Amino acid sequence: MLKGMTSPAADIRVVKGACPHDCPDTCALETTVQNGVAIKVAGQKDHPWTDGALCTKVSRYLDRTYAADRVVHPHRRVGGKGPGKGSWERISWDEAVATIAAKFQAIIDSPDGAEGICPYSYAGTMGLLNFAGMDRRFFNHLGASLLDRTLCSSAGKVGIKLTLGAGVGMDPERVDGAKLILIWGSNPITSNLHYWSRVQEAKRQGARVVVIDPYRSLTAEKGTDHIAVTPGTDAALALAMMHVIIGEGLHDADYVAKYTVGFDALAERVKEYPPEHAAAICGIPAATIVQLARDYATTRPAAIRVNYGLQRHFGGGAAVRAITCLPALVGAWRDPAGGVLLSTSDFYGMNTAALERPDLLAGRRPRTINTSSIGDALLDATPAIKALFVYNSNPVCVAPDSEKVVRGFSRPDLFTVVHDVFFTDTADYADIFLPATTQLECLDLHKSYGHLYVLLNQPAIAPVGEALPNTEVFRRIAKAMGLTEPALYDDDETLIRQTLNTTHPRMAGITFETLQAQGWQRLNVPEIYAPFAEGGFPTPSGKCEFYSETAKAMGLDPLPTFTPPIESVQSDPARAKTYPLAIISPPQRHLLNSTFANLPLFLDAEKEPHLDIHPDDAAPRGIKPGDWVRIFNDRGAFGARARVNDKARPGCVVAVSLWWRKLTPDGTNANQVTSQRLADMGNAATFYDALVDVAPAPEPVPLAAR
């Protein structure tokens, strides 16, 4: 090369970031950028949790950022609502924002006021600014309807809060030192990959890995033992384990005496759950329960990874509450490699009030809409929802009871805005579509629900086309509405500084500058961390609460209990006769809920939706491997290709999800049969509490032929 010429290599930069997706791993990313174009996304090697490795989806993140069908300009729908009924016309940001501002103002000025406006968001990005930042300020300032975000974790969050005081648990980085690991309602090979790496390390050192799951998931295949319980019966299993542990005197009496409350009442309660009784409920041998209880009480260190899979049932909160009692009973918390983990979120001490500004409600108390019953809310709420602003979510695809959701979104008088990266199933119903940035194009701050680091996501490239991050969209709408509240105009760096402005001891030393330099920082906790070795639970009593006054005050059972699935033989024998099969629809490994479901990586691998069904259930229905089947109940029906195998226990069918409706042969998905009923705690969704029947169905017309 001639002297003085710039080498193309000279313009190569590596930018540190964080994976935005709704996954416990929250990986530390590094993006290589050449001449303003991202050319590679990898995991940071020096980040202990990420360890240089990414999942298949995010290692292909450039397929998303630079996808040919990515929408990078605002659009207005012309024609009808719904897939194939209308078409898109490109408009300017000014026009889009002016249209939204005028519509919102008209609703605010109408007799029912600002409550007619409803945000709808979930966790498309978990970056704090774009997940819950300027959006919250904006809707609080308007006095719009509040939104209870219950699609995923809120039942378990209440269950763990009643027991341990908060979303806290063992440090997942230490699980490689455990000798017994119970993976309970969790499929880490799919949904928590970096946890699985550490479990494998423990396994290499001789640990037993017991997977408790109605389905022989990828993780169950690789564990040492698989206990296939009937869906929604985990609390009965945990209570019976406690029956055995207490009955045989295997509990840690010293830990119990010092760091728990309510042992005597718990001992009385678990008498109601002898192993034989629980065995009948859970559909497993009593001897399995006895052995599991003995092993759990006598193996040190013993770790439990409970995840959100098992709390998508009517009794989901109770299940998490019962399971999270176990480590205190046997003193597993004494060891850094022992305890239970559901979420690490509450170890963080972000200044969320400064970020979200609930004070901008100024004393108003707008009504609350629940994400998990949006179908009913759109059809029946009074006063009616007149405008819905959807961002970070794809409700037409992910919310339960699709028939009602679709009917609600189809309302001609509803004004719908969708801010997303692609024309999703929900976008098909939008009046205005706004283009969102991907993670490579925005500044954000991240915590995690599956490790103990704070991460900074620095923009690697300029926004593609006219895409904008959520924060900027709300600043622009505020401006177009002429709002004068200064908090609506803070820039992204200011928002981060406000969020980090806290005196919380675990946040000490974590600043914008240090994060900028290092990319990530561990919370201010010891390297080898056993958070509750000597009690110190964040409950009102400071102890692990077997008996919870808080639960009692909430009108709940103060002791751990078992609440059967509401759609089950126990709760509704008549329904169970009509629809004898329980259906669960857990995540597919190449997807993140419905994110990535439009990318070739996934579509080429899966081709079409599948249903795993046991031979004992397939045979009497005349279903053969490879048949197209119809899965149905009184709420709706969807189609899938049958895989007849023994992965799902008899009586339970599994539709790995979530397909975009419009990318399936019949334009539906598993949420056709799920219900809007809420769980025992946290007003949570009950996606895996549904009964169906299955029948052979005519071959669908291939998508390409339509």
Ligand SMILES: Nc1nc2c(c(=O)[nH]1)N[C@H]1C(S)=C(S)[C@@H](COP(=O)(O)OP(=O)(O)OC[C@H]3O[C@@H](n4cnc5c(=O)[nH]c(N)nc54)[C@H](O)[C@@H]3O)O[C@H]1N2
């Ligand atoms: N690749 C990938 N990763 C993901 C996601 C994704 O869609 N794809 N989703 C992300 C999100 S939003 C979340 S919340 C987490 C979820 O993370 P997990 O909670 O680990 O997720 P799931 O895979 O839904 O559930 C785990 C297992 O629970 C089982 N299960 C269902 N019902 C029951 C039950 O009643 N009892 C027991 N014991 N087991 C039951 C399912 O069969 C499944 O194998 O994963 C995150 N990570």
Ligand SMILES: Nc1nc2c(c(=O)[nH]1)N[C@H]1C(S)=C(S)[C@@H](COP(=O)(O)OP(=O)(O)OC[C@H]3O[C@@H](n4cnc5c(=O)[nH]c(N)nc54)[C@H](O)[C@@H]3O)O[C@H]1N2
């Ligand atoms: N049947 C069934 N249904 C389920 C589940 C199940 O297991 N079975 N799982 C449930 C669970 S655990 C969850 S968490 C929910 C998930 O529900 P959602 O949070 O709605 O998840 P996604 O389907 O991933 O949709 C997120 C959308 O946000 C968009 N997005 C990403 N980043 C940004 C951004 O920066 N700005 C904007 N404006 N948009 C962005 C993505 O492109 C995507 O379309 O689904 C639930 N639904």
Ligand SMILES: [Mo]
């Ligand atoms: Mo989730």
